[in-house]
Amino acid sequence: MRTAYSVETVRAAERDLMARLPEGALMQRAAAGLAAACAQLLGRVYGSRVVLLVGSGDNGGDALYAGARLARRGAGVTAVLLAADRTHPAGLAALRRAGGTVAAPGGGEAAIERADLVVDGIVGIGGRGGLRPDAAALAAVAERSRAAVVAVDLPSGVEADTGQVLGAAVRADLTVTFGTHKPGLLIDPAREHAGSVRLVEIGLDLPAEPELAALQHADVARLLPVPGAESDKYRRGVVGIAAGSARYPGAAVLAVSGALRGGAGAVRYVGPAGDAVIARFPETLVSDQGPHKAGRVQAWVTGPGAGDDAGTVAEVVGEDVPVLIDADGLRLADRDAVRARTAPTLMTPHAGEAAALLGVDREEVEGARLPAVRELAARYGATVLLKGSTTLVADPDGGTVRVNATGTAWLATAGSGDVLSGLAGSLLASGLSARDAGSVAAYLHGLAGRFAADGAPAGAHDVAGAIPRAWRDVRAEAG
Structure with missing residues (x-):
């Protein structure tokens, strides 16, 4: 599991560690890891041209010490000082002793245009807002150049704690981060600026509960429901799907397709699309008598393709079992009724639906995904899965937010969310908590999207069909 911690937590851990180490030792650890990553990216260090963009903070010091290491290996290293009177003095001295140079005033852009590698040490993890004009101009030149760009700890200009990008920011090919991931490295839109991320361990002692956690194959494999020798279809769990309408029967079919591949022993369908469902999936238990008369289930999914059927949504929300609310159900469900529920609730909005529920513009949610998912979970007293290029899962009581990035842009296709809802339901x-069900479903759904697309367009039905492959892939790689 990859974990990320807030700036405040990281700084506290760094202070504790520095108190136990000789002066400057922690920065040297970071610089050694940064230099090694730069050397690996360059391939051939001797004769390469490296430009350091150096701000006034510790990230600038890290860049200078790493530059000194590269200069000693034969690289031509030039430092561009954005705050010459506040540059890390020991780091600058080390660079000069190693043969590095400082660019003349106004010479930064020309140096970048000739460089093989640019190291972004402009702003540290405590930076707020976008880059200042002089730094933004250099970052723009670096982005246009042929040079690879390596960010120190975090791309300058992005928000470490939220993943927001509030102005001009560096776009890196590689980010070398120290001690732990920062939330902005895992959440869009900042994640798009980070490129590949390499974690350098520096010995931080961090709390047990991180700010953010990203599951990996081994974590998901431990959560997957596996039937035992005594299992039958009812012991494995029965999921009810109350979805679809005369206008949107396909939503019901797609939600059922995801549910059939999600580990439950049986799927009950309730709604007006029964004929379409049974024609495609004859193993489904179909009823037209409403949720109360459908038979016993261990969880319900409601909302996909529901149109204006507020009555069915309200009936499902009133059930004393776990309930997943998606799509039209998010618009139709009464907030007070959702908050009054005692059984787990999982809501699965995309950014537009989340914005409507919060009463803000969609752009505000897309630009501040972490605050948005936390706010929505708190308002509704529910676990919220915020869909997008990075999916976030937040519980109403706060704590660690789960983040998932297994998906592909090809998943932005009609009906894909219906498949996800059925899978999570x-x-x-099958017995997973709302947070685990949402996290595992997002992970498998993203992998399935990759397998189904394989670099080409894929429909939602293709994604559903690839879920078993994603499931097997997780279990096989986890051993």
């Missing part, structure tokens, strides 16, 4: 019925 099935995992709820």
Whole structure:
């Protein structure tokens, strides 16, 4: 599991560690890891041209010490000082002793245009807002140049704690981060600026509960429901799907397709699309008598393609079992009724739906995904899965937010969310908590999207069909 911690937590851990180490030792650890990553990216260090963009903070010091290491290996290293009177003095002295140089005033852009590698040490993890004009101009030149760009700890100009990008920011090919990931490295839109991320361990002692956690194959494999020798279809869990309408029967079919591949032993469908569902999936238990008369289930999914059927949504929300609310159900469900529920609730909005629920513009949610998912979970007293290029799962009581980035842009296709809802609902019925069901479903759904697309367009039905492959891939790689 990859974890990320807030700036405040990281700084506290750094202070504790520095108190136990000789002066400057922590920066040297970071610089050694940074220099090694730069050398690996360059391939051939001797004769390469490296430009350091150096701000006034410790990130600038890290860049200078790393530059000194590269200069000693034969690289031509030039430092561009953005705050010459506040540059890290020991780092600058080390660079000069190693043969590095400082660019003349106004010579930064020309140096970048000739460089093989640019190291972004402009702003540290405590930076707020976008880059200042002089730094923004250099970052723009670096982005246009042929040079690879390496960010120190975090791309300058992005928000470490939220993943927001509030102005001009560096776009890196590689970010070398120290001690732990920062939330902005895992959440869009900042994640798009980070490129590949390499973690350098420096010995930080961090709390047990991180700000953010990203599951990996081994974590998901431990959560997957696996039937035992005594299992039958009812013991494995039954998921109810109350979805679809005369206008949107396909939503019901797609939600059922995801549910059938999610680990539950049986799927009950309730709604007006029964004929379409049974024609495609004859193993489904179909009823037209409403949720109360459908038979026992361990979890419900409601909302996909529901149109204006507020009555069915309200009936499902009133059930005393875990409930997943998606799509039209998010618009139709009464907030007070959702908050009054005692059984787990999982809401699965995309950015537009989340914005409507919060009463803000979609752009505000997309630009501040972490605050948005936390606010929505708190308002509704529910676990919220915020869909997008990085999916976030937040519980109403705060704590660690789960983040998932297994997906592909090809998943932005009609019906994909319906498949995800069915899959997550099935995992709820099999006994997973709302947070685990949402996290595992997002992970498998993203992998399935990659397998289905394989670099080309894929429909939602293709994604559903690839879920078993994603499931097997997780279990096989985790051993």
